[in-house]
């Protein structure tokens with residue numbers, strides 16, 4: 001139970017969106033009775049919330065745990081999907097809805113020698129339930145994405161020594177986590193309807209008021225004032241609540257990127273370490289921006305060191321540690337905070353076959369292609385929740401997920417009313433959507449980074465910008481227009 005919040009129980013794991021909008025919106029009773037402890041709850045609290053939802057709505061009786069789906073085949077004659085699980089059990093279903101997660105297929109890089117390492121190693125996305133004891137240990141952590149940035153300060157407080165192996169320096173903004181006071185909780189509960197409305201109408205699923213100003217239309221003094229004020233507030237607001245062109249205009253972006261570099265230089269006492277931590281090879285926000293609690297401050301500790309594996313790459317893992325081109329690092333524990341085969345990885349782990357035995361792996365060999373991120377031509381009655389081609393990971397996830405769940409439920413209900421048994425995206429609609437998605441992505445700065453959005457983190461993965469970058473309002477408008485025009489671009493058959 002809990003999916004990503006079950007597996008990602010690494011030290012420091014907490015939500016990067018605030019609790020009161022990183023939650024379900026379908027039940028007023030649920031939102032009134034649940035008490036969030038803080039702005040950014042930790043993983044155990046989110047997992048408790050998800051367990052509570054399952055119990056409260058009596059969902060467990062409909063869930064089969066410990067069941068890995070390995071195959072799903074569409075039968076042209078019967079119009080049913082046959083789903084096969086690891087022990088070989090078979091299920092027939094008319095509709096197949098995948099909710100396998102955008103960031104669930106862990107990426108453990110192939111580094112020579114891992115099998116002979118005598119210490120322990122872990123990937124943050126498959127963290128042991130019983131936890132890991134770092135006390136007295138020399139720990140090596142690889143990866144400085146959102147996960148590595150959350151884990152670093154917490155592991156540093158426990159370990160004898162922590163060495164962070166950094167390939168790409170990352171921008172991070174303080175979370176400024178704090179307990180939710182009873183007054184604030186009361187205010188939130190009184191305003192949930194409005195909060196949810198704003199999350200659905202905003203670009204990225206956050207209830208911030210939209211900003212209309214460009215970073216280039218205000219004076220330098222005013223710009224710094226705005227950055228400083230929102231830096232003090234903390235969180236994703238730095239990307240979405242400062243100026244409206246940070247992700248669209250390189251010059252505008254440069255002002256935000258430089259502001260953050262200035263903060264890193266201010267916080268980190270050793271100038272060499274500070275410089276190494278300053279990202280210079282991509283604009284802020286072109287990779288998923290992390291938010292942190294004391295990340296940069298942690299490099300001021302005596303028991304923490306930073307190793308640049310961009311200039312001196314990892315060569316191998318030895319019996320006793322890790323060797324880069326320049327030096328050897330004795331380690332007791334290695335933590336891989338190396339991310340995921342994002343958006344397509346967990347779908348393609350399943351052998352999915354559509355019409356005429358068409359394999360999804362073959363169809364997506366050059367990168368994912370979908371219609372609205374909801375369906376794939378050649379795969380009737382298969383729906384993909386937050387699939388590639390939908391805003392998914394560019395939007396606060398529960399908001400994106402609920403939109404898809406509602407759209408798919410309405411579609412299946414519509415089919416029942418019409419007596420339709422089969423729905424399939426047409427190849428023309430899919431082509432047009434892929435073209436439109438590429439166009440809107442090109443209007444952003446997302447191509448300026450080597451990110452998992454583009455599949456660059458996985459060797460050999462096609463370089464395609466996978467989420468829909470047109471923003472939530474435009475996306476929702478198009479999904480609704482498709483429905484209003486009788487499921488335009490889909491073929492429905494009785």
Ligand code: NAP
Pocket residue numbers: 013014015016017103109110142143144145146147148150166167168288309337338339340393450452457
């Ligand atoms: P990630 O963003 O993909 O970061 C992986 C890190 O590992 C990067 O620093 C990457 O370096 C490095 N890396 C990967 N392969 C490597 C290799 N072979 N050698 C050396 N370094 C390597 O993964 P993540 O930090 O797990 O985050 C993934 C996503 O999960 C986030 O972007 C976010 O959407 C989500 N997330 C959310 C939360 C939250 O809301 N609480 C928390 C954590 C994660 P390069 O940059 O050079 O590739």
